Amino acid sequence: MKPIKGNAWVFGDHVNTDQIIPTKYMLLTSKAEMARHTFETLEPDFYQRVKPGDIIVAGVNFGCGSAREQAVEVLKELKIGAVVASSFNMTFFRNSINLGIPAIVCDGICGCIKNGDVLSIDIEAGVIEVAGSASSYKIEPFSDIVKDIIKCSGLVNYYFKKRKGKSV
Amino acid sequence: MNIVEKILRRASGKERIKPGEIIEVTPDLVMSHDGDNIYNIESFKDLFKGEKVWDPQKIVMGLDHNVPSNSTSTARVHSVMRKFAKEQGIIFYDQEGVLHQLMIENHVKPYQLIYAADSHACSYGALGALGIPIGTTDNAYLWATGSTWLQVPGLYRIALTGRLQPGVYAKDVALKVIGEVKCNGLVGKVAQFYGEAVYEMTLSERITLCNMAAEGGALSAIIDPEKPEIEDADLIIDLSELEPLVAVPHQVDNVHSLKAVEGTVIDQVFIGSCTNGRFEDFAVAAEILRGRRISPDVRLYISPASRKQLNLLAENKILNCFLDAGAILLNPGCSLCFGSCQGIMDDGEKLLTTGNRNYKGRVGTPNSYIFIGSPATAAASAITGKITDPRKFFMESKIE
Numbered sequence: 001m002k003p004i005k006g007n008a009w010v011f012g013d014h015v016n017t018d019q020i021i022p023t024k025y026m027l028l029t030s031k032a033e034m035a036r037h038t039f040e041t042l043e044p045d046f047y048q049r050v051k052p053g054d055i056i057v058a059g060v061n062f063g064c065g066s067a068r069e070q071a072v073e074v075l076k077e078l079k080i081g082a083v084v085a086s087s088f089n090m091t092f093f094r095n096s097i098n099l100g101i102p103a104i105v106c107d108g109i110c111g112c113i114k115n116g117d118v119l120s121i122d123i124e125a126g127v128i129e130v131a132g133s134a135s136s137y138k139i140e141p142f143s144d145i146v147k148d149i150i151k152c153s154g155l156v157n158y159y160f161k162k163r164k165g166k167s168v
Numbered sequence: 169m170n171i172v173e174k175i176l177r178r179a180s181g182k183e184r185i186k187p188g189e190i191i192e193v194t195p196d197l198v199m200s201h202d203g204d205n206i207y208n209i210e211s212f213k214d215l216f217k218g219e220k221v222w223d224p225q226k227i228v229m230g231l232d233h234n235v236p237s238n239s240t241s242t243a244r245v246h247s248v249m250r251k252f253a254k255e256q257g258i259i260f261y262d263q264e265g266v267l268h269q270l271m272i273e274n275h276v277k278p279y280q281l282i283y284a285a286d287s288h289a290c291s292y293g294a295l296g297a298l299g300i301p302i303g304t305t306d307n308a309y310l311w312a313t314g315s316t317w318l319q320v321p322g323l324y325r326i327a328l329t330g331r332l333q334p335g336v337y338a339k340d341v342a343l344k345v346i347g348e349v350k351c352n353g354l355v356g357k358v359a360q361f362y363g364e365a366v367y368e369m370t371l372s373e374r375i376t377l378c379n380m381a382a383e384g385g386a387l388s389a390i391i392d393p394e395k396p397e398i399e400d401a402d403l404i405i406d407l408s409e410l411e412p413l414v415a416v417p418h419q420v421d422n423v424h425s426l427k428a429v430e431g432t433v434i435d436q437v438f439i440g441s442c443t444n445g446r447f448e449d450f451a452v453a454a455e456i457l458r459g460r461r462i463s464p465d466v467r468l469y470i471s472p473a474s475r476k477q478l479n480l481l482a483e484n485k486i487l488n489c490f491l492d493a494g495a496i497l498l499n500p501g502c503s504l505c506f507g508s509c510q511g512i513m514d515d516g517e518k519l520l521t522t523g524n525r526n527y528k529g530r531v532g533t534p535n536s537y538i539f540i541g542s543p544a545t546a547a548a549s550a551i552t553g554k555i556t557d558p559r560k561f562f563m564e565s566k567i568e
Contacts, residue, residue, distance in 0.1 A: 069303030
């Protein structure tokens with residue numbers, strides 16, 4: 001797997017799925033329209049400033065609250081490269097992996113970087129590096145099946161590969 | 169073998185189950201609702217290229233989050249869902265109530281494994297079933313294949329001892345738990361409730377207890393129907409020591425004694441939801457409301473969690489009690505708890521809810537406020553227009 005490189009957006013602890021995508025936008029039939037409201041109660045101009053490949057970095061319990069996969073869909077729509085957190089809500093974690101956005105557990109990075117820092121995430125090596133800094137941060141290893149789904153960029157590709165009997 | 173292992177053994181066909189192990193499971197039921205179903209259907213048809221779902225009689229779908237349809241977007245979601253359910257022969261509930269309540273009334277059995285596209289799947293633990301939340305893609309995958317992978321969760325054992333005092337209810341116990349474990353204290357675990365105090369609870373109380381485990385980040389919650397005694401507890405709560413509690417804005421684990429916020433002026437009160445929308449909940453509230461009127465400055469919204477619960481209220485003359493007090497009756501559904509289309513608040517307004525979440529902006533503008541309490545606390549507060557200890561009304565009744 002190639003390293004994932006991008007600019008960081010740093011959030012705090014316990015960011016809930018209502019904050020990622022508020023309820024009132026959940027049933028918009030256009031994902032593009034929904035994505036305009038991503039994080040709007042936390043960073044009002046997030047949509048205007050976010051760039052493809054950006055990386056979300058957060059503290060503990062990222063994605064807590066409801067099971068709404070729209071919270072990941074909007075990140076996918078915005079072409080977020082990865083989500084890094086000290087810990088995740090398990091349903092959010094699974095949704096993120098399923099949609100092909102690596103959800104990476106990395107304790108300690110959140111307090112040490114700022115918005116705009118350039119990160120390089122090497123899943124195989126198990127480490128995140130910060131451009132312009134000597135620091136590197138260890139990633140918690142994935143279980144085999146999660147790694148396989150990530151390698152397939154999500155559950156749908158994983159499903160088809162398995163059906164064809166192909167190795168991942 | 170603990171109950172979670174028993175359930176997963178049955179669901180996987182594996183003789184031995186180890187915590188942390190990845191296994192493949194076949195659930196008994198898969199549930200989803202209009203909160204995200206349009207995407208589940210799109211995902212199944214367009215991405216997984218699905219034609220026929222795995223087993224339509226094991227799939228339950230329904231409308232409860234935005235009912236009646238409040239916009240053309242929602243109307244589109246509903247018509248897509250109706251059409252899909254009919255084509256596939258899926259069990260479908262068209263605005264009959266909150267899907268978790270309908271699942272418990274009509275489908276859930278002990279020792280089942282149930283996946284639901286909703287975080288309060290843990291409610292099924294009240295009947296000794298394991299309910300696990302999933303999102304759209306996992307849901308579509310289950311529809312296509314009938315099985316999925318699961319990392320065997322560990323248990324977080326919560327022992328309840330003692331006896332609830334008058335004015336203190338299962339909701340207060342649930343709030344106490346979340347206040348103790350915090351909103352990520354149960355992540356990846358199944359909260360198992362045990363002890364005489366649990367085994368003596370009614371089904372409705374058990375649902376409230378299990379339901380709120382989601383707010384601690386629990387994967388699920390369960391009460392073992394065999395009522396085991398377990399020696400090692402991660403948390404022990406003496407019910408005799410509890411008072412009415414309130415979760416204060418804007419996090420569910422921001423739990424305080426009601427005394428700490430007593431007197432806070434409120435604008436809206438909601439009694440309903442999968443947490444506290446059953447006959448028993450309304451009966452408790454009705455005892456306080458009977459013969460009284462709510463404050464002229466408060467809107468009291470009630471939404472029984474299903475048609476069955478609404479019928480029970482009507483048959484037992486509990487419904488009259490609310491209407492005479494000035495309550496506004498809403499149709500069964502997720503209603504103000506979900507905050508999509510009913511009772512939305514303006515800046516500065518405050519809601520006391522019997523629901524399960526008080527996130528900032530959930531039921532209105534980001535400058536509105538949600539407090540979580542028991543149905544008794546809700547009723548007492550609707551009368552005075554301020555957050556009020558329900559026990560004040562018990563004293564008054566005694567004096568009369």
